[in-house]
Amino acid sequence: MTINRQIVLNSRPVGAPTLENFRLVESKIPVLAADEVLLRTMYLSLDPYMRGRMSDTPSYAPPVELNAVMVGGTVARVEASNHADFKVGDIVLSFSGWQDYAVANGASLNKLSPTLAQPSIALGALGMPGFTAYMGLLDIGQPKAGETVVVAAASGAVGAIVGQIAKLKGCRVVGIAGGADKCAYVVDELGFDACIDRKNSDFAAQLAAACPAGIDVYFENVGGAVFDAVLPLLNVSARVPVCGLIASYNDSQLPAGPDRMGMLMSTLLKKRIKMQGFIIFDDYGHRYGEFFTAMSEWLAAGKIKFKEDRVDGLENAPAAFIGLLEGKNFGKLVVRVAD
């Protein structure tokens, strides 16, 4: 227990990350100071935003430094505590990153209810992805009953929640996902009205056919060719929350022309469309309680379903993360680091 395995950023990727961009190192566990807590990582969340942190181009958050531990949300168990609010055995939500153990100030931790059947849900439906879905859809998207909501990456951690909330609000909901198995899950298990496989050669035509009244809200997780198919279908007064653009995260240069930037702006003008980016905790941190109450009720009532894609072993996190960027996960990707 005195050895801490950590996965650090070994080098910055050019294009798609490779295993060589990561390195597993071992270090000793520090001694606890006052108010500090020693955490054993149980679950590590893997999320697309981490690709941005591997690069040092300007973004909304500083990059991970070379040779520093990769960042990430975690569910952890308290192993030792110098903080009055935490005792050994407590389960907490933390931001410990890709490592077995971490020392945290108690003030940075949120204790999870011991009644949670599956504590890793705090990294999914009840955590950052669920909160992202909830606020992006409801606050920026403002869906109204009867409207058509299209959700990119519909089987993913955020998209799956977006679509189910939109169904609860009375919308027609069309998902976009990569693969027939994901599309079947989105319709059969999550209850979307339709789901289009972006890998089909006639994807754009299928999407248009699934949206006979156009698109009123498009929840953007992907960009690239998916957005190209969505753009001509957007209705007057459409809303486009921009949550992620995974199709371009590995791009090291701009795509070839023509330059469609002005065309996009012209479409926003002619159709009076709102397009808005957001970063969940920066923009909506003060409304977490509202989300947590609503989502807890929906989950308890079985109104929102949630699928986890679980990988075993911290050492497998880099390969799992690379697969996430390639769309290989099916559901919210977490690494089980310890039981």
Next chain:
Amino acid sequence: MTINRQIVLNSRPVGAPTLENFRLVESKIPVLAADEVLLRTMYLSLDPYMRGRMSDTPSYAPPVELNAVMVGGTVARVEASNHADFKVGDIVLSFSGWQDYAVANGASLNKLSPTLAQPSIALGALGMPGFTAYMGLLDIGQPKAGETVVVAAASGAVGAIVGQIAKLKGCRVVGIAGGADKCAYVVDELGFDACIDRKNSDFAAQLAAACPAGIDVYFENVGGAVFDAVLPLLNVSARVPVCGLIASYNDSQLPAGPDRMGMLMSTLLKKRIKMQGFIIFDDYGHRYGEFFTAMSEWLAAGKIKFKEDRVDGLENAPAAFIGLLEGKNFGKLVVRVAD
């Protein structure tokens, strides 16, 4: 008085409009039916949006048909009336288009106060351009005291009002205009903190220097190279009301690459920016009264100044409109059709 001169759309422009796209025709004035009013056009408003109506590509409003009268807002005098609410001599705001006379149903007209010293202001600060500035800035832009507001086409009918309202709200206001004379007017007469000439070779560097704290609200009237200089200066949580894109109205094809559409979306995401198009009467028609009250008070108190660029003679409207698209006007462009 029985002859009505009309300017009709002779052909659709390819690229910049030319005089050949317009044709002056003469017709008889129709006989009035019940509830109808005969109007003599006094002032015709010329506005950039009219370029869109000359093309038959999809837009927010149907195009002007070939050989139909060009559309436009007008201030007119009642010459004859079959409507109980209007009598000969009343001055009204109408949408009569590019012609000497028009017949209108009384229900479509707004009577102007006889106390208006300059009735053409109903086509400018107190009309569509002022309303556009007011709602785009205040409702979409949401400027806060101390923030930096940048206004494109700052000496134009909309931009001049945007900047003055932003000053009233306590913002640092930087205009962008084409030419030293316009920039001097924007600073010296309208009270903007700075105005940058977009024709300067180091325009982008000058704009950056004038916005040391970045840009919080960018009121977009122009697009093209002006937006290129603005984009890297936008702050986290910036708001971009998209009111017009005059730089590209004459484009018949997309500019050469690379394709920056994804880069724009990525910037919206990373910086959590809201970009929103709007069409004033469609989106905000129900709030006209609020605007009219506020603007009337500001004008009466001398807090908002307004410059008109007046051209004499209906027959000169086509050339004046072509000049408007080239930035040759200085202030709100109106045609004096009759006294």
